[in-house]
Amino acid sequence: MLIARRVWAILLGLAASSLACLAAADEIPTEGYRLGQGYPINSTGLRIGGYTSLHAEAPRNGPWRFELSDLSLFLTWQANDRLRFFSELEAGDAFTATEGGRSGGHEARFELERLYGDLLINGSATIRFGKFLTPVGRWNLLHADPLVWTSTRPVATENLFSKHATGLMLFGNLPLFERRLEYQVYADLTRSLDPHRSENPFDNAAGVHALYGLSERLQIGASYLSFELNADRRRRQHLVGLEAIWRHHRYELSTEWVYRTPQDQGPSLWQGFAQGVAPIAGDWYAVGRYELFEQRGDLGTGQAGVFGLAYRPLPPLVVKFEYRLGTHNQQTAPDGFYTSFAVLF
């Protein structure tokens, strides 16, 4: 109960600061705090911030559930001209309440979601060392609830590979046909920075991700990843991903597809989704998504459609309502109503 009280105190504080920022949205300070961009601490090079989200779900064939899903704290430190550090500490499922009457912080867990240092080599290359989000597709890199349009996460973005890697990455951008090619090349070398282990961690992985802007509005990307999962060490897998996003004013279309195949025997799996977002009135948006996902075993090929509304009065603050409906989806993406509130602070 003590944890729950503290969490609620934090949430109330955040809500108050969010409302204050809503009221003062037109006043742009030259220094200090802005919602969605953290708080810079004087001239120390430090910036603190984070995000939080509240979720409620009512699956068609299960009990309803309410939870404080994420409370993430960011700390960024620009140590000097070429070196900066970033960490994200996440308290997951800090408070839950379910239809059966259980409540509290019983399932609370703290995780070092990201921890890395960036060494800027030149204008085209930076070396990253530490624990980072696996660069497969766009969703995994920007998965925070305030940045995405639905409360539910597409199946294709979380099951076929580990969401994190711990090791080395070289990233940056290069000129290509009068535009820039953004690239990330990485290797999962050590688990020493991730002692508590991420969910479904890599054991040995290397990959590349590239993103190219065909125009100001359209970006296409591709990923390749060779890996073993810690839970299945003797089976090397290869994964290829494709992605695209088109944005124009407040409209958005995006798609991501991944294909994973084992080096030796075993089934290959396709998964992917296509999503559209369109403004309907004021700060309200209509959101629709179609998902297709092959599954292991006898589960068959699942499909799911997500239809929803999102209210986004400010870019870092969003309230979402959606219904998911599908076939062969009960294990991984069950039918039901989902809603959430999220704010980047």
Place this chain on the structure above:
Amino acid sequence: MLLRLAAILILLAAALPSGGDDGPHQIAVITAADHPQSQLPLAAIKLIFKRKVEIDPAGNRWIPLNLPVHDPIRRAFSLALFDQFPEDMEAYWNEQYFQGIPPPQVLGSEEAVIRFVATTPGAIGYIDRHSVDPRVKVLHTVLIQR
């Protein structure tokens, strides 16, 4: 769409300080007078202000500076570079912040930009072309059609 963009540009140009002539308005992209580079293409400026390029060819860090979001020069500069108003860029900066990269620092006036640029190696800002003085060097001039 083009008509809308043209109308927006005309309104912005009308809001900019008058230079006393009828030609296109000019925004100067400036850096310190002793900065080793003497010019910079618009494509490079765009990458610097999106913080996609953070180190210059000599190995020094770029420090991009913005004017306040409602400043007409900021709005014209943003539209010329990114085809978007500053408030439309906020979603982009939220995504960058999630990845540990904050947006450019905001200074309150052109004079503040000139002072900061003149005394801070790697600082790069933009001001009305008519406000340029010997403390800074012009790397590029952005034309805004009246």
